[in-house]
Structures are given as structure tokens and as C-alpha cells.
Amino acid sequence: MPQRPPLTRARVVDAAARVADEGGLAKVSMRNVGRELGVEAMSLYHHVKDKAALLDGLADWIYTRIDLPERATPWRPAMAARAASTRGALAAHPWSLALVDTRRVPGPHVLRHNDAVLGFLRRDGFPLPLATHAFSAIDAYVYGFVVTELNLPFDPAGSVDAFVDNVSALIPAERYPYLAELVAAHAEERGYSYAEEFEYGLDLILDSVEVRLREAGG
């Protein structure tokens, strides 16, 4: 009786995702992923060509965590929901962004996702060029937002007090007057939320897309 199910490429990639979730991308080594599966590192080479292929697998894996747009929804809330889902998945697995950066061969889940989004817009009346532009702009914005979000010098879910302490130590007002003004304003307002910031920027894009769609007679 086999103590463990046989290795497959999918099981190897899943294990790598678990290792990355626990210890970050730096901990994803052939040896560590092997250990996660109760197997020697060298066994993995029967299922992935090399470590680069394993990372390609991880880059595709994250797309299994992103919802596809639902057929019945109008395009604007559908795109907003997709953007939120993408942001959530990338933020929940912070290692994934670094991979999206560097992988050059899109995996099957990436292709399926992109095809679905494009199809959704086309069936909802977008001319092909506008669908392309909108898709490209929204995706760029979402990726970039998560980059800056993960890169914040404070925990966005944390308290405003901690935020102020943390940042004002880094930002002397004499040297960076406008950044200091910004920090002070946020400290006063107390309601600053990065989630709101996300939606504000997304609406800037979607507003313009809506104008262009009307101009195109959609």
C-alpha cells in the first residue's frame, strides 16, 4: 500500500505554493518543496524540467485563485469585481507578484483567464480595440496597485497611529514637506483606507472607458 499518492506536476506546484505561502519565495527550493512532499529534491525533476519550470507553474497557479467574470453582470461591475478578485489573490499570496514579473511563458490558466475577460467585453459590445485598451489599462493598474500596496512602509490593515509613528520617523518635514503634509492629513482624517484608494483609481480608468464606449456607439 502506497503511503502517499504518486507525484504529479500539479502536486509539485501545489506544494511549492504552500512553501511560498509559509516562508516566501526565497524558501521555495527544490529541497524544501521535496520535503513538503516527503520526497527527495531530485524526484521533482521527473515532473518539472528545472526550477524555472516550477516557478512558471507557480505563476500560473495564482490564476486558479482569481474569479472569472460572471456572464450576467454588466461590464462595469464585472470588471470591478475581477479587479478586486485579482488584487485579493495577489495580495493574499505576495510572492506571486514577483513571479508575474519575470515569467515569460503564459500558462494555461493565464490564457484561459485572458480569453474569458476579452470575450466578456466583446460580447458586451466593446469593439476589439477598445476591449484591448481597457483590458490592458485595468490589468496594468491592478498589478501596479498591488506592487505599491505590498510595498507600503506600514501595514495597511494596521492602526492609523502605528502608521503615523512609522512614517513620520522616516520623513523629516524639513526635507520632504509635501510628503509630511500628506502624512499629517491622513493622520487627521483617520479614515484613510487603501481599499478606497484602489477603487478611486480604478474608477478613473472605468469612467474614461465608459466615455470611449459611448463614443464608439456601444
Place this chain on the structure above:
Amino acid sequence: MPQRPPLTRARVVDAAARVADEGGLAKVSMRNVGRELGVEAMSLYHHVKDKAALLDGLADWIYTRIDLPERATPWRPAMAARAASTRGALAAHPWSLALVDTRRVPGPHVLRHNDAVLGFLRRDGFPLPLATHAFSAIDAYVYGFVVTELNLPFDPAGSVDAFVDNVSALIPAERYPYLAELVAAHAEERGYSYAEEFEYGLDLILDSVEVRLREAGG
């Protein structure tokens, strides 16, 4: 007589940038950076705390390559120029994006840059909230655009023919009809340029920002 100038933190970071430019981020090891400077790896530890600090230095270094907005320019072309300069710097040093992802402590050049941009908008009539929103949205878009640009399965500077060959092999039309349609359209048009795509998306954001600025009485 000293054969080489004494090590400094700045010289160490410059050397690391050279190593990254030549061989990618993976080649940036303490040993390789040491070799670039004609010095043992262990000597670097007198100038940077550890490898993480060296990477922090690299993440700040890229901002020395990005132009600050010029005082006399109106906000819209100034923001467009800054976006283009940022995109150019990140694309010219592809390793830099992966670092912006993961570093949590902004360096002095990052702070100076952000302060300058914010100040530019404020002096040009932007209320603080709108300046913040615009800055955040533009930066997210630029970062994310470069992510997808570097991630393209073809060389954006290459020929359209190569692009079509490359992509259509990856994208069977039966499985990905909308992606296939997109590829076919681009192949026909022949003029597709990722530079135009960049500006189209940026204009989506800037158009909306302009509307908001007028509403705010700017």
C-alpha cells in the same frame, strides 16, 4: 599608493547595479559584487548590513535614473513625461521591478522623488486629496504596465511576423477564440505598438483626473 578607491556604500550599490544589468538579479551575490569591485565578498559587510540592505540600496538606486518633473511644464505633460521616464528606467533595468515589489523601506531617492511629484501637483492647483489620488493611480498604472510589458511572450521591439509566429503557436484558436481574434487583428494591423498602448491607458487616467480637477475648481 592605493590601487583602487576605498569602498563606500554607494560604490557597492553601483557595482551591484552593474552586476544586475549584466546577469540579472539572480547573479547579484555577495561574491559576484565583491568580484566586480576586486574585493572579497566579506568586505562588503563593512558597508551594507547584509544582502537585504544591498537590495534596498538597489531599489533606491533605480530612482536616480528617473527624471523629476520640470518646474515650468503644465501638470499634464509633466506627468506624462514623468510616467515615460519611469517606464523607461524600469524597462532599461528589468531587475528593478522585482525589487520594488519586495522592499519595505523607501530609500532617500524614493522619498525625494515622491515629495517632488506631490509638490509639483500641489503648486499647480491640485487639492491634496486629488493630488494623492492622481499620483497613486498614475504610479500604479506605470508599474503595472512595465510588469506586463516585461512579461510579454514576445519582444515588443521585434517584428510583427515574429510576434505572430510566437503567439499563435501558444494560442490554439479553438481553445482561446478571443485571444486568437486579438492576435489576428494585431497581425493584420501591423502597426501595433506597445508604446501607443502605454499612452492610451495613461490618457484614460489623465482624462479623468482633468475632469476631477475642473470639478474641484482647479
Place this chain on the structure above:
DNA sequence: ACCTGAACACCGTTCAAGT
């Protein structure tokens, strides 16, 4: 076909030792 152990050429980092 699938898994393994030893081996090779690398890592980051420590430490005691040199100047």
C-alpha cells in the same frame, strides 16, 4: 518509470585572524 545518494559548483553569513 520513478526515486535516491553522493558529488559538484555555487550561495549568505560567522568568526577569528590579519594589517
Place this chain on the structure above:
DNA sequence: ACCTGAACACCGTTCAAGT
């Protein structure tokens, strides 16, 4: 104060050997 060499605990990957 600054640089070094040896050492330690890691890497990815190869290869010949096992089942």
C-alpha cells in the same frame, strides 16, 4: 577601521545506481 580566509549550513543540478 578595513579587509581576509576558512568554515558552516545552505543552494540547483548531474549522474550513476537502485527499485
